[in-house]
Amino acid sequence: MKKSVFFGALAATTVLAGSAFAGTLDDVKARGELICGANVGLTGFGAPDATGAYVGFDVDLCKAIAAAVLGDASKVKYVPTTGETRFTALASGEVDVLIRNSTWTFSRDTDLKFDFVAVNYYDGQGFMVKKELGVSSAKELDGATVCIQTGTTTELNLADFFKSNNISYTPVTVGDDSEALRQYDAGACDAYTTDASGLAASRASLANPADHIILPEIISKEPLGPVVRHGDNNWGDIVRWTYYALLEAEEKGITKANIDTVGTSTTDPEVKRLLGLEGDMGAMMGLDKEWAKRAIAASGNYGEIFETNIGTSTPIGLARGLNALWTQGGLQYAPPFR
C-alpha cells in the first residue's frame, strides 16, 4: 500500500517534470542563458583553458546555439558533466542540451528517452603503436599487449575485434587516458587503443610523435553528437538545424569573415534563405530571421570550427576523414534549407 503511494507520487513528479520541460526554448529565452552540458577534460573538444573559459569543438556548437537562440554566443553556462552524470543531468533538466562527445546508440536513443539530433563528429576506435614495432595493420597485432581503459565500450570492441580476426592479445588495463599514455610511453604495452580523435591528441603529446603511428583500422562506429530530451521536438529542431546551418555554410563557402558581405554578392537563393535575406525560416521554429547568420558568425562554419580546434593546423592535427563534407567524400551532409 505504502509502496504504491510512493511510486504514484514518483510517477506524478515525473509527469510534472515532463510537462514542465515542454518549452525548453521558452525556458532558455526567459533565463537569457543556454545551459550546455560540457566535457571538462577532452583535448580539443571541450575543456576550460588557463583563464577558465571553455574552448573546443563541442563548445563552439554550444556557442552557435546560444547565438541563434539568444543572439549572444557568450550567453552559455557550461555545466561540467562526467561520464556518469551526463545523462541524468540532461534527463532531470539540469542542462538544456548535452554536447559532450556522447556516442549515439540504440539504447540511449530509445531506453534513456533522448534524441541525438545530429552527428557532429564521426569517431571510431583505433590503435596507436610504436613505429619500431614494424606493424602496419591492426591484424598483425597477434600476441600484442594492449593498453585499454577499463569499463568502457572500447574494451568490448577490442575483444570483439581480436576474436573475429582469430588473434590473441594481452590487455593492460588502465584507469584513464593519462595513465594509459604513461604506460604506453614507458613500454608497458605495444599498442594503445581508444577513440581515434583521442589517439591523435595523445600522439601529439608524446615526446617524438613521429615515432608512433595510428593504424588504419577503425574497429567501431562512434557517432558523437548533441543530445536533447525526448518530447520537445521544437527544441530538438533548433539544435539540429543550427548544426546543419554550420554545415551548409561550409558547403556554400560562407565563413566568419565574409558573412556580412556574402549576402549581397551571392545569387544563390539557398544562401539568401539561410542568411534570412529571403523567406522567414527562423519563424518556423520560433526564432527570428537572422538566427543562422548569428550561429555562423559565432565561431565560423563547420570547417572553420574543425580547423581551429582539432584540425591539421593545430597540434592535435586531425584530418577531416569521415567528417569531410559529402561533396569531398565525407559523411557530413546537411538536408536542404527550403
Added chain:
Amino acid sequence: MSLLYVRRDMLAPQAPPASQTGAIRWIRENLFSGPFNTILTLLAIWTLYQLIALSWPWLANGVWSDANSMADCRAVVAANAGPDASGACWAMIRERWHQFIFGFYPPELWWRPILTFALLFVALAPVLYSDNKGAVAKMCGVVGVLMVLCLIGADGFSAHTVFAAAVMAALTAIAATKPRLLLIVTLLFPFVALWLLWGGAVWGPIVALIGFMVLAVVYGFVAPKLGPVMGASIGFIAACLWWLLLQSYVSEAWQALLPFELIEVDSDKFGGFLLAFVIGVASISISLPLGILLALGRRSDMLLIKTLSVGFIEFVRGVPLITMLFTASLLLQYFLPPQTNFDLILRVVILVTIFSAAYNAEVVRGGLAALPRGQYEAADALGLDYWQAQRLIIMPQALKISIPGIVSTFIGLFKDTTLVSFVGLADPLRGITTIVRADIAWKGIYWEPYIFVGGIFFIVCFGMSRYSMYLENKLKTDHS
C-alpha cells in the same frame, strides 16, 4: 703507619670506549643490534638508495620557468641534461597554480577567498587555544602578515589589500587585549564567509543570522518552562519558519532600503583547494556537534530517540560516500521540482556532513563508553540535570578521550572531499588535473600535479594531526 698497597687518590674518570658513545652507540643499538635488524637496516638503505637514485635526476632536472608546454619542458631538460634525461615539468604549476587553488574564481576577486581563509584562522584561534591568550594574538598576527603577502602576490597592492590588512590588524589588536571577544568572530564567521565567497547582497546572510537569533529568543522563553529539548525544538521550528517564509522578503526590503552588495560569484566558479576547504570546513564544523548529539541519542534511555539515532548512524555508515555523493548530484534532482536551483555544493556539503556526523557519533560514543560509571553517578549525586551533567562532567572527559579519533575522522573527511570530482565538481586532485591535462600543451603530464596537490594535502593534514597531539598533551591530567 701507612699501607703502601692501598691507593690514596682516586683515578680520574675515563671516557667510555668509542663503541659505547655518541652516534656509534646509537647506530649499534638501534640499527645493528642483531643479525635480523642488521639485515633489515641494509635492506632499508638499499631501498632508499634505489628510490632516490630513481627519482633524484627527475627532480634535479625539474623545469620551473622558460617553458609553456610539455614540449618546451622536454626541450629544456634535453638542453640541460642530455637527450635521454627525464625531468619534472613544474612549469605547469607555475602557469596553472591558480586553478589548483581557486578553481575558476575570477582573479580580480581572489582577495575574497584569501581574506576568508585568514578569517577562518581568526575564528578558529579562540577555539583552538582557549586558555592561551598569547597564542591567539600571535596566530592572528602571523596569519595577517601571511595574508597580506598572499594578497600582494595574488593581485598586487590594491585597496582590497589595505582593507583586508586593516581588518586583520583590528582583529589582532582585539586578540591581544580581549581574546574572549574573538568568539563573536567565530560565531559570525559562517555568515561572513558565505557572503565573502559567494557575494551578493549583504542582507541575505544577515537576515539568515537573525533566524538564529529567533531560535535563541524562543529558546530563552520556552526552555525554562518546558525544558531544553522542547525549547530547542520549538526554537528550531520558529527559525525555520523565519527562513522559509520571511527570509527573502526581509532581505529584499533591506536591500531596497540600503543596497550593499559584493559581485556575485556562481558556485560553478569554485574549484581546487577553495572547494576542498569550503566542503571540508563546513562539514567538519557542523558534523562534530551533530555527531555528539547522535552519540548521546544512541546512549539515551528514550526508545524513540535511541532507535532513530541507531538507525541513522548504521544506515549512513553502511553506505559508501560515493553513493551519498551520487545521491546528492543525481537522485535529488529527480525528487525536486524541475528548474529548482538547489546548489550542488550545498547538496554535497549536506551529505558529506551527514556522512561524517555518523562516524563522529561512533567515535564520541567510544569516549563515552570509556568513562567509568562512577562519573555519571557522581554527576547525579551532585544534583545536576542531564544537560548540566553532560556539559560539565561527561563531555569534557569523553571528548578528551576521543580527540585522536575525531581528528582522524576530520582528516579523512578533508581528504574525501576529492571524491566530489565524480559528480562533476572541480576538486584539486582529479578535477583540476583533468582540466589541465585537457590542454594540449600539458597533455601527458603525470606526476607533477599529483605531487603538488598531495604536498598541500599533507601540510594541512599534518597540521591537524600535530594540533591534536598538542591538545592531547595539554589536556593530559594523569601523572605518567
